[in-house]
Amino acid sequence: MKLPFALARRFVAAETFEETVPKIKAINAKNIRVTLDLLGENVKEKTTADETVEIYIQLLENIKAAALTSTISIKLTMMGLDIDEEYCKKNLYKLLDKARELDSFVRIDMEASDYTQSTIDIFKDAFEKYGKHVGIVIQAYLHRTAKDIEDLAELGADVRLCKGAYKEPGNIAIQSMPEIREAFKSYAKVLLEKTAFPRIATHDDELIDWIKTYTEEKKIGKERFEFQMLYGLREETMEQLVKDGYQARVYVPYGTMWFPYFKRRLMERKENIFFVLSTMFKK
Template identity: 40%
Template sequence: MDLGTKLFRQTLLLLAGNRAAAAAAQRYGLKLGAGRFVAGLTLSEALTEMAELNRKRIAVTADHLGEGVRESAEASAYAEAYMQLLDGIHDRGLDAGVSLKPTQMGLALDPEAAYAHIRDIVRHAGEHRLFVCIDMENSPFTDATLAIVRKLHTEGLTGVGTVLQAYLRRSMDDCRRLTQERVVLRLVKGAYQEAPSIAYPHKREVDEQFKQLIRHRLDSGVFTAIATHDAAIIDWTCAYAARKGIQRSAYEFQMLYGVASTLQERLAQEGYGVRCYVPYGQSWYPYFVRRLAERPANVWFILKNW
């Protein structure tokens, strides 16, 4: 990554957490171009998009957007929105699960209350036989997020997994432990700004650890989601699995709504498990800016089509 691109990405990531910028962006709604990456502002809009993806043999992980709440009432409202999301998925008979962020449930405000919200959601999902993924946020919340998942499992709530980010130096150790505990994982490269002391700063290092994580999980037989749009990583994974005789039912590819749609459809048609991460809701701004930061070409696409 050249210096200009790095500075551009850092600036966007700073803006992702800027509430003044978020408030300004909200006035324009999805007209800024976020509609490419966000499935709508309402649950109804999102459910319609999920059904269309299912029609193409693509499963869904639905995310009611929101993070870093400042009041307990916000967390409670998000928890209720997830209950409605789970009911909507069940009522429509969709092939879908949900993802949620711990800070959205108030982790930074009241960890015990946040855990209670998450536990209620996971229990309700279990009633509908749906899966919950606890998203991984930036590094200050890594240990707490893993602790939440482990505690849920000890309570018998095993229909829940989490995410490991390949750019964090600790992730291989976390992967080994979670694999022994048979926790379902989504593997990603990572989209937050982290210090070089805890995160690999170079793409080649991130890619190498990503492959090591994938290899370890595929060899283990514990179900794994490989979340990437990197065609080279996808091809490497398919070749490795074929060479080792690993069944396609042991893993799936996950990609973002509005990104690499043709690739998603092709893999699904070839018989691979594919799941699309479908975000929706009023709090779309931080998510949108992180998508722009991941790939500067997305910015030029938005400007060209605005």
């Protein structure tokens, strides 16, 4: 059964790039940058992965042509990671050639823990070749992040730090929210100390307030890092951060394959479920 897009509208900008453009422009007009995410996951066939790479390349060109302040985020499983790591890497390089040509940027989203090692390996090779045109995401809930964050910070990588969105068992990920928050803070410290421009991705007031206080105490300028939030969440908080002089970016998902992303947002907070249920009963 195909669910109506109206359900997902709270978290997903639109089903096509053309319909997404006015929304990006409205966000940019508020002095907030965008990261565009064409939704989709786990491609199993080379023809689909090849098509996806071409769509991403076209997307970078369209962003440039429309003069949007936007980069893109991609998932390696959409570029063939389940098929073959070397093949996936070649696809990524094709895209990064275009990103370099257009002086743009591609961030590799972090997926479930089965993919963490291969994602970091592919990122490291890509970073050596493409430098400032590629970035990665690190999930604070993973036990292994304590080591990964040091390695990536040492490299000077461009890292987005988030809590982590996938359901992982206790031997792989921290399960309690207070502990995840503490891990998040300690990794944010590493990134702020050792990397040029960390991306702090959270809607959590405790973490946002902590970052503000910590950076003030350490005299780390507001131009040295960026807050990131997801489309449709905490818009007022984001606008206030910008008014207060902070850098901000919204992650804007779009596309027809919105269901897995939409489901993750619903599972995260019960308020999100109530919101979606209430929209079902509104015209």
